[in-house]
Amino acid sequence: MRRLALLMCCVLALLVVGARTHGQPVLPASAQSGFEQVMRAVNQQHRLGTAARITDMSIRPEEVRLELELEGKHHDLALVHPGSWDRRLQSRYFAFVYDAHEWQGQRAELDRLAGLLDQAFTSTPWFIPSTSLRDRLPRWTTQPIELGRGLALTLVCLSWVIGLASTGLLLFRRSQR
Amino acid sequence: MTAAPSAALAKRTQWWLVLATVTLLSLAWLLLVSGPPDLIADTARDLLMARDCSELGHCLTVGAKTSLDGFYQGGAWLQSIALLQSISAGIRTIQAAVIALEVLSCAFLYVFLSRWTSSFVSALAALIWLSALCYLGDHSLLWNHSGVALPVVLADGALLLFVTTRRTLALCVAAFWTGLGMGFHVECAVLVPAEVAFAVLAARRPRVATPAMLLAFLLALLPTSLEATRANLLFLAGSRAGVPLLVGVAVLVVVAAAGRSRFLKARGGTQLAWLAAAIIVPPAAGLLWLELRGHLVALRYAYAALPAAAAVAAVVLDRGFCSPSRRAIGPGAAGLFAGALVSWLLWTSGSRAVLSRLWTGSEGKTIAARLDASGYSYDAVRWHLQGPRAWELITVLAAYLPPPHSPQLPLDKPDLLILRPPPAGSEPGSSLHPPGRPPLLVRSIRPWLDFTRGQVCILPARAGRDTEPRCTKLATRPEKTAGFRFRSRSYPRLFDTTTKPPYIERFEIPVHPAGSDARRFIHVLDARERCRWLITGVHGARYHGRLPARDLVLERGGSGDVTFTRRVDPVACPGQLERYTRPSIAETHPDEVRLRRALEAR
Numbered sequence: 001m002r003r004l005a006l007l008m009c010c011v012l013a014l015l016v017v018g019a020r021t022h023g024q025p026v027l028p029a030s031a032q033s034g035f036e037q038v039m040r041a042v043n044q045q046h047r048l049g050t051a052a053r054i055t056d057m058s059i060r061p062e063e064v065r066l067e068l069e070l071e072g073k074h075h076d077l078a079l080v081h082p083g084s085w086d087r088r089l090q091s092r093y094f095a096f097v098y099d100a101h102e103w104q105g106q107r108a109e110l111d112r113l114a115g116l117l118d119q120a121f122t123s124t125p126w127f128i129p130s131t132s133l134r135d136r137l138p139r140w141t142t143q144p145i146e147l148g149r150g151l152a153l154t155l156v157c158l159s160w161v162i163g164l165a166s167t168g169l170l171l172f173r174r175s176q177r
Numbered sequence: 178m179t180a181a182p183s184a185a186l187a188k189r190t191q192w193w194l195v196l197a198t199v200t201l202l203s204l205a206w207l208l209l210v211s212g213p214p215d216l217i218a219d220t221a222r223d224l225l226m227a228r229d230c231s232e233l234g235h236c237l238t239v240g241a242k243t244s245l246d247g248f249y250q251g252g253a254w255l256q257s258i259a260l261l262q263s264i265s266a267g268i269r270t271i272q273a274a275v276i277a278l279e280v281l282s283c284a285f286l287y288v289f290l291s292r293w294t295s296s297f298v299s300a301l302a303a304l305i306w307l308s309a310l311c312y313l314g315d316h317s318l319l320w321n322h323s324g325v326a327l328p329v330v331l332a333d334g335a336l337l338l339f340v341t342t343r344r345t346l347a348l349c350v351a352a353f354w355t356g357l358g359m360g361f362h363v364e365c366a367v368l369v370p371a372e373v374a375f376a377v378l379a380a381r382r383p384r385v386a387t388p389a390m391l392l393a394f395l396l397a398l399l400p401t402s403l404e405a406t407r408a409n410l411l412f413l414a415g416s417r418a419g420v421p422l423l424v425g426v427a428v429l430v431v432v433a434a435a436g437r438s439r440f441l442k443a444r445g446g447t448q449l450a451w452l453a454a455a456i457i458v459p460p461a462a463g464l465l466w467l468e469l470r471g472h473l474v475a476l477r478y479a480y481a482a483l484p485a486a487a488a489v490a491a492v493v494l495d496r497g498f499c500s501p502s503r504r505a506i507g508p509g510a511a512g513l514f515a516g517a518l519v520s521w522l523l524w525t526s527g528s529r530a531v532l533s534r535l536w537t538g539s540e541g542k543t544i545a546a547r548l549d550a551s552g553y554s555y556d557a558v559r560w561h562l563q564g565p566r567a568w569e570l571i572t573v574l575a576a577y578l579p580p581p582h583s584p585q586l587p588l589d590k591p592d593l594l595i596l597r598p599p600p601a602g603s604e605p606g607s608s609l610h611p612p613g614r615p616p617l618l619v620r621s622i623r624p625w626l627d628f629t630r631g632q633v634c635i636l637p638a639r640a641g642r643d644t645e646p647r648c649t650k651l652a653t654r655p656e657k658t659a660g661f662r663f664r665s666r667s668y669p670r671l672f673d674t675t676t677k678p679p680y681i682e683r684f685e686i687p688v689h690p691a692g693s694d695a696r697r698f699i700h701v702l703d704a705r706e707r708c709r710w711l712i713t714g715v716h717g718a719r720y721h722g723r724l725p726a727r728d729l730v731l732e733r734g735g736s737g738d739v740t741f742t743r744r745v746d747p748v749a750c751p752g753q754l755e756r757y758t759r760p761s762i763a764e765t766h767p768d769e770v771r772l773r774r775a776l777e778a779r
Contacts (some may be wrong), residue, residue, distance in 0.1 A: 079742035088220065150235035155400035159357050160524060166350050167331055170338065171288060 189717040195296045196287055203283035209278045213537040213613050214272045214319045222319065222667035224576040226269075231664045232580070239404035240321065241667075243363055245467070247412040251402030253360025254321040268319070268538030283307050286484055289334030293341055293449070294492065302484075302491035306330070309483050319538075321362045325480050328358030328514055332368055333456060333484040338453050341445065345386045348376055349393035353679040357399030358481065366482045367463060369394070371455035374489045377433035378440045380449070386543055387529035395451045429511045456485040469739050488683070536566065536573045543611040544570070544595065545577035547619065554581060556588055556655050559669055560629050560759075563594040563622065565776065566630070566667070567703045567761045569594065581656040588653055591715035592624040594763055600775035623691040625731060626699065626739060628759050629653055629757045631686035633672050638679040638744065644740070646683065652757075671756035679746035684760060688718045692767060696721075700776050701741065703760040707750035710760035714718055714740035 056067040145153070214220075222241055230236035236259065240250030261271050274616045283303045290299035310316065310326055332354035339347035352372055357363030372390060380386030398406060440448060460479040548558060555578040562571055599608055599618030605621030634646035651671055674680075690697070699712045704727065711725040717737020722729030725742075741760045748751055763776050 116574060147236045147238060149234040149236055149259075149263070150236075152252075152256050152259045152401075156260055157255055158258075159253065159360075159397055159401060163331070163350075163353050163357055166346070166353060167285075167335065168747075170335065170344075170346055170350050171385055 178534050192291060192296060195291075195300050196284060199287045199300050200280060200284045203280045203303070203307050204276070206307060206311075207279055207316070210316060211272065211276060212317060213539045214268055215317050215535040216268075216316060216538055216541060216576070217320070217535060218569070218572045218668055219575040220319050220630060221253060221572040222664070223258060225663040225666055227255045227262055228576070230256065231262035233662065235662060237404060238400075238402050239408060240402075244461050247409075248363055248643065249405040249408045250321060250363055251360030251398070251405045253401040254324050254362075255358060256401055257361075267542065272319060272538075275319065277325040279310055280312070282330040282484075285327070286330045286487070287335060288358055289330075289337055290488055291492075293337060295495070296571055297583060298491045300489075301494065301538065302488045306484055306531075310469065322477055322480065322619045324361040325358055325365065328354045329365060329368075329481045330352050330484045332358060332365070332481070333488075336368075336371065336375065336452060337449070337485075337488075340375060340448050343379055343381050345382075345389055348372065348380060348386055348390045352394040353391040353397045355481075356394040356399075356633065357401070359398055360401040360405075362480070363405075364460070364478050366480075367460040368456065368481050370459055371424070371452070373426065374429050374433045374455055375452065377430055378437050378451075383437075405559070444700035453485050457482045457489070479720060488506045489756060500676040519621060536570050537611070537614060539611040540597070540617065541570075541573035541577050541615050542667050543609055544576050544617070544619075547609055548593070551579060553590055553593070553655075554578070554588075555666060556581070556653065557590045559671065560588060560653065561590050561592045561624075563592050563624075563761075563763045564596050565761065565763075567702075568756055570760075571669050572667075577664075579750075580661050580663070581658045588629065588655070592622045592764070594618070594620040594622055594765075594776060596620075596763075596772075598621075600771040622764055624764055625688055625690050625697045626762070626764065627689050628635075628671075628684075628686055631684055631738075631759075634683040634685065635674045635676045636675055636681040636683065638746065639680050646681075647674070648685075651684075668756075671759055672757055674757070678755065679749065682743050682745055683713075684741040685738050686736045688731060690731075690736070696767045697731045697733075698728060698765045698767045698769075698773065699731060700737065700763045700765065700773065702776060704777075708746060709752050710741050710743045710745045712739060713742040716740070 215399065216224075219241070226237070226240070236252070236256060238252040240252055242248070243250055252404045257274075258271060261274060264275075283306060286306050287296075287299045287303040290302050330350045334352035335354065338344070339351060351368075355368045355372060356363055358368075372394075373387070373506065376387045376390050377383050377597065413422060440451065440729055445450075460482040464476070553561070555575060558574055559571055564570070594606070596618040598615035599606070606618050609617040609619055611617065628651060631651045632648050633651055634648040636646045649672055656665070679692055701712060709727075711727065712722075712724045712729055715724070715729070715731075715737065718739070719732035719734045720729050721732070731739075741762075743748070743760070745753065745755055765772055765776070
């Protein structure tokens with residue numbers, strides 16, 4: 001019993017350490033270079049000039065956050081999917097959530113930047129887990145999984161049948177005692 | 178026949194009789210309180226996703242987003258609906274299947290409890306569970322909560338059997354039903370900590386029982402909800418809750434391992450008290466935590482704990498009223514309690530009165546058939562529906578209308594006013610008769626207000642900020658025929674905005690007098706809604722009335738536009754939905770007094 005507890009504690013400790021590592025903002029090299037590439041491309045195309053550039057970018061399931069340096073000042077911007085759940089499956093496009101007062105006069109530029117980012121992310125799958133974790137997972141785990149109709153319906157049918165049969169077995173064998 | 182076998186036979190007969198009574202009573206009661214199922218936007222979304230599977234063959238192992246941001250529902254509910262749809266079952270069949278599951282859950286709760294306690298307590302617990310089903314589950318609605326009843330009862334019951342018998346099979350059955358239950362609603366995950374803890378605490382061979390339990394859990398969960406599980410785990414791993422959760426599981430295992438010998442020495446009653454606490458306390462604490470964090474919570478999210486809670490309530494009532502020292506008052510008190518219980522059940526059925534303004538599946542199917550026969554595509558319906566609760570009707574129709582035709586059907590159709598029930602008298606228009614529902618008035622109207630050519634403006638409403646509106650044309654975007662998915666119709670919307678509430682929503686709609694009317698009455702409907710729509714401006718057109726107003730009369734002879742405005746503010750108007758759709762209106766002839774009264778009454 002104690003051995004089992006010790007073993008489970010070790011496994012859990014490993015998982016805790018792993019999860020903590022995933023939670024760090026440090027990206028693995030390949031992911032880092034990928035995003036740097038996007039940032040460079042956007043910076044080049046956007047032509048905001050030397051005073052304006054994207055300094056950081058982070059991706060989460062619900063939003064993309066950007067740090068933008070404009071005229072020497074740092075600004076935090078969020079890009080979100082404006083659509084609802086189903087829209088996220090169908091198409092993806094970004095729009096800025098920004099403070100209208102703070103960004104007065106810059107909206108056309110921001111809209112253009114959103115368009116560029118939209119293009120840059122077109123090939124990204126609809127579900128984007130935290131970047132570091134996603135980069136470490138095999139590709140199939142970040143793609144939506146679709147089952148064929150026959151397989152899906154058979155599986156759900158089987159689940160009910162197995163569940164009810166095992167419950168019946170449990171109760172029947174119990175009543176025999 | 179000796180005395181002992183005849184006593185055993187009598188006992189068995191009594192057990193079967195009580196089981197039959199509980200089953201029949203549950204069935205009768207559920208049939209009594211179940212009218213035609215009301216469809217809400219969530220139901221329509223699930224039906225649409227199931228149609229993707231049953232009609233288009235695109236079956237996902239993930240359901241909708243949960244109210245708790247970042248988590249997804251499993252796919253078992255959708256696939257169960259798709260299974261029924263694939264044998265041409267309609268909404269009433271789905272409802273019948275749900276009722277059957279609920280009746281079975283009451284019967285199984287009795288069966289499981291009667292292995293351990295008296296028939297009376299077991300039957301009482303089953304009745305309390307029945308009332309919880311009706312009251313907490315919003316029984317008249319069809320949604321994924323509806324399918325959870327049987328899995329949670331079987332999971333709780335098998336856990337009870339596991340603690341009393343220590344058989345690994347019972348633990349595996351509990352884990353299996355928990356996994357399948359999570360495919361319906363992710364809330365069933367609250368049973369997992371109790372199962373892990375009791376696998377360590379009570380199993381004869383924990384090293385065998387624990388992996389077997391995990392295997393049974395995954396065997397039930399993954400086939401129907403692989404993608405949802407993956408998304409939820411990735412979200413947890415990336416969120417701040419991931420580490421505390423893992424630490425919590427580690428602590429749980431260590432504490433369970435340390436307390437195993439003490440648990441095994443404890444009396445049976447104490448062991449079951451521990452089990453009840455392990456099932457009931459985590460969801461209760463979780464709901465409290467979510468409530469404190471300002472999330473939308475309801476008691477139905479503690480469904481998985483309710484069978485255990487019903488059992489505890491029945492035991493407490495039995496001990497309180499029917500202990501040997503109080504045998505004289507016991508039956509009377511039990512009778513009083515039963516009376517109170519039935520009254521409560523009757524009261525819960527009153528919830529239908531609140532919901533009866535919703536559209537039912539029967540109405541949706543009948544209206545959709547008529548619209549389809551008249552050449553209205555889903556696209557046209559989105560723009561051309563008038564009448565009370567038009568958005569709700571569009572969500573329901575989305576679930577029934579066929580996929581887009583190729584080539585596209587025209588969008589420039591007349592508007593349709595749909596009203597339930599039609600006012601007395603001979604108002605122009607045809608009537609529809611959905612089975613089991615009041616008739617409907619369906620009237621074709623050549624609209625004066627052309628929403629397809631209007632624009633919507635969003636004005637941020639935060640004090641001290643820039644309030645310059647952002648306006649966009651209400652452009653019609655027809656449904657895709659290639660790569661079409663039914664799920665794209667969920668929560669229909671006519672525009673998008675990234676502005677977060679509070680904001681002011683303003684529709685500017687051009688006036689184009691049509692038909693032979695000299696005047697046209699414009700009503701803004703759904704006055705019961707908080708922060709309702711008002712007509713706040715008329716530019717370039719002649720009108721009668723004082724603004725802002727709920728209705729006014731437009732005169733032929735001018736053209737311009739009419740402005741509708743409302744405030745979207747979840748704080749000032751709790752319960753308000755951001756719908757991204759047009760205001761609900763109706764256009765009538767000014768002399769149609771009865772129709773106008775009927776519209777105002779809705």
